[in-house]
Amino acid sequence: MAFVWKRLLGTIPSLLGVIVVTFLLSHALPGDPAAYFAGPAANAASIADVRAKLGLDQPLPLQFLRYVRDLAHGDLGNSLTTGQPVTTDLLQRLPASLELTFYALVFAVVLAIPMGVWAATRPDSLVDHLCRASVSVAAAFPTFFVGLLLVYVFYYLLDVAPEPVGRLNEIIYTAPPTVTGAYTLDALIAGNLPTFRACLAQLVLPAISLGLFALAPIARITRASMLQALGSDFTRTARAGGLPRGKILITYAFRNALLPVSNVLGMVFSFLLGSNVLIEQVYGWQGVGAYAVTAVLASDYAAVQGFVLMMAVLYVLLNLVVDLLGTVIDPRVRFEA
Amino acid sequence: MSRAATLGRNIGHAFGENRLTLVAVAILLVLLVCAAFGSALAPYDPLMTDSTAKMLPPGAQHLFGTDALGRDILSRVVIAARLDLGMAISAVFLSFIVGLGLGATAGYFGGWSDRIIGRLMDTIMAFPLFVLAMGIVAALGNSVLNIILATMIINLPFYCRFARGEVNVRREMGYVEAARMGGNRALPVLVNHIIPNILPAMMVQASLNMGWAILNAAGLSFIGLGVRPPTPEWGIMVSEGASFIISGEWWTFVFPGAALVLAVFCFNLLGDGLRDLLDPRRRL
Numbered sequence A: 001m002a003f004v005w006k007r008l009l010g011t012i013p014s015l016l017g018v019i020v021v022t023f024l025l026s027h028a029l030p031g032d033p034a035a036y037f038a039g040p041a042a043n044a045a046s047i048a049d050v051r052a053k054l055g056l057d058q059p060l061p062l063q064f065l066r067y068v069r070d071l072a073h074g075d076l077g078n079s080l081t082t083g084q085p086v087t088t089d090l091l092q093r094l095p096a097s098l099e100l101t102f103y104a105l106v107f108a109v110v111l112a113i114p115m116g117v118w119a120a121t122r123p124d125s126l127v128d129h130l131c132r133a134s135v136s137v138a139a140a141f142p143t144f145f146v147g148l149l150l151v152y153v154f155y156y157l158l159d160v161a162p163e164p165v166g167r168l169n170e171i172i173y174t175a176p177p178t179v180t181g182a183y184t185l186d187a188l189i190a191g192n193l194p195t196f197r198a199c200l201a202q203l204v205l206p207a208i209s210l211g212l213f214a215l216a217p218i219a220r221i222t223r224a225s226m227l228q229a230l231g232s233d234f235t236r237t238a239r240a241g242g243l244p245r246g247k248i249l250i251t252y253a254f255r256n257a258l259l260p261v262s263n264v265l266g267m268v269f270s271f272l273l274g275s276n277v278l279i280e281q282v283y284g285w286q287g288v289g290a291y292a293v294t295a296v297l298a299s300d301y302a303a304v305q306g307f308v309l310m311m312a313v314l315y316v317l318l319n320l321v322v323d324l325l326g327t328v329i330d331p332r333v334r335f336e337a
Numbered sequence B: 001m002s003r004a005a006t007l008g009r010n011i012g013h014a015f016g017e018n019r020l021t022l023v024a025v026a027i028l029l030v031l032l033v034c035a036a037f038g039s040a041l042a043p044y045d046p047l048m049t050d051s052t053a054k055m056l057p058p059g060a061q062h063l064f065g066t067d068a069l070g071r072d073i074l075s076r077v078v079i080a081a082r083l084d085l086g087m088a089i090s091a092v093f094l095s096f097i098v099g100l101g102l103g104a105t106a107g108y109f110g111g112w113s114d115r116i117i118g119r120l121m122d123t124i125m126a127f128p129l130f131v132l133a134m135g136i137v138a139a140l141g142n143s144v145l146n147i148i149l150a151t152m153i154i155n156l157p158f159y160c161r162f163a164r165g166e167v168n169v170r171r172e173m174g175y176v177e178a179a180r181m182g183g184n185r186a187l188p189v190l191v192n193h194i195i196p197n198i199l200p201a202m203m204v205q206a207s208l209n210m211g212w213a214i215l216n217a218a219g220l221s222f223i224g225l226g227v228r229p230p231t232p233e234w235g236i237m238v239s240e241g242a243s244f245i246i247s248g249e250w251w252t253f254v255f256p257g258a259a260l261v262l263a264v265f266c267f268n269l270l271g272d273g274l275r276d277l278l279d280p281r282r283r284l
Helices: A002-027 A033-038 A044-054 A060-072 A086-121 A126-140 A143-157 A183-189 A193-230 A233-240 A245-283 A288-297 A301-329 A332-336 B003-017 B019-041 B073-109 B111-125 B129-140 B144-170 B174-181 B186-222 B234-242 B251-278
Strands: none
Touching: A002 A060, A002 A301, A002 B111, A002 B129, A033 A044, A086 A126, A086 A183, A086 A193, A086 A245, A086 A288, A086 A301, A126 A193, A126 B251, A143 A193, A143 A245, A143 B186, A143 B234, A143 B251, A183 A193, A193 A245, A233 A245, A245 A288, A245 A301, A245 B129, A245 B186, A288 A301, A288 B129, A301 B129, B019 B073, B019 B251, B073 B111, B073 B144, B073 B186, B073 B234, B073 B251, B111 B129, B111 B144, B129 B144, B129 B186, B144 B186, B174 B186, B186 B234, B186 B251, B234 B251
């Protein structure tokens, strides 16, 4: 428990850093932040008005305190494009992005871990080389390009995937009543199986394109740490003792190989949250990434800032969860920290 | 054996072991030629529109076909090499220099400088990196220069941490101690004695990082940041072609996308090859 508290406290500097950076991104940069916040259609009077309203005429430390106070109230300012509070906009779209990221992660993990284990049990075999080659090829494909290729092949050529119109083709189906915001979950809760299937069908291609890039690091680290665990003394002892192969592989080697795998997840999350933006753009997904792109292009500064902050906080929290999971996987971590 | 001969043997070994590295060098040469002499090589003017030749599929006249405005896609892909590689190389070069400087300072002096620089890098790493790059470009303004700057900032921690670790290990080594005893101040010790020894390993990092920098810059322009149409650039060309997928005009996005894949693949392979060359122990 002491470890958990220590790790929780450890996130505070990260969160503080994130808040300072997002503040600096908008308040301390060359150029006039008031002009940013007022938007492209502003004139001198409305810019002055915005400056006074946002307190931008005050010294920087005071502005920072004000920013933190607003944050504490969950106030990220108003979006110029939607006219709503940024917090409302983001929270409304967040479940869509999280749902997509979750499926992408599941896809990557379910494929990459067996691949890595398989390759490690037969090092330098054809399977191993194939695994390594496919992984390095996958790493060279830009996510957005993979997304477009999949749409072309599976929607246009083969016609097995639904039209990439976002989370649900709303001409045919109606969105399930909102409970969690994740369409697949909500459809299940409502007991509406056809809608559930339709939502899942819309998710398949974007989740695969997003997850494909995460495959490489997970498969690579699984292979490396499995090789190490399989070559260790305790595995040799277990083998000498005549334990069944499956037990050696899973209970002895795999469990010990899991910690490095969970450590690489932090990097994978960084990638997944960032690439979400690109994939949402390709598939017309109505998530926070697409919202942020629209905001960036419209110089809707409060919205961009809110998005960056939310993603960073999410990322810090995900890393926390990964670390705590690490202590469940391998209790030794608690003493090392 | 002379140094040159040893190096030659090592290079020969690295290529012989891994034919893929040779392929990567060949691709790199093609890319560099495109970047240097693109405008002389391109069969058409990349900006010239032709209303009689809209959306032509690949054929004898236009090897890669034409886009919605009748522009020749091959010419645009070739000419874009300079901008795409230029953005990635300048970003990697900048993070290399700045990261080396910061990392060496932190690793050599330790103490406060180490703590401040470390905290700074941790803060950058606390963001999903592509999201931070978006935020930086949005805040600094939508230009190619700022894409380079953003890519440089998000890559900085990798170089900085690497340099810090390498310098820190060498700080107490005999030859560094000797250089200090000889009356050298900190800066000459770092520049003349430590940094030359960590440069090769840093170069490997840089070439492994290049592919990622290309992906990052292209991703930013794909969502409409930095490069403005009609400038030919791979990311923006893919995004322009994306709207024609549903009607099946694949050549509008496949060729620029393939150029991106080729460039990233080439740098990833080169990085691996370079690592094998410089650090034979890590050969697996």
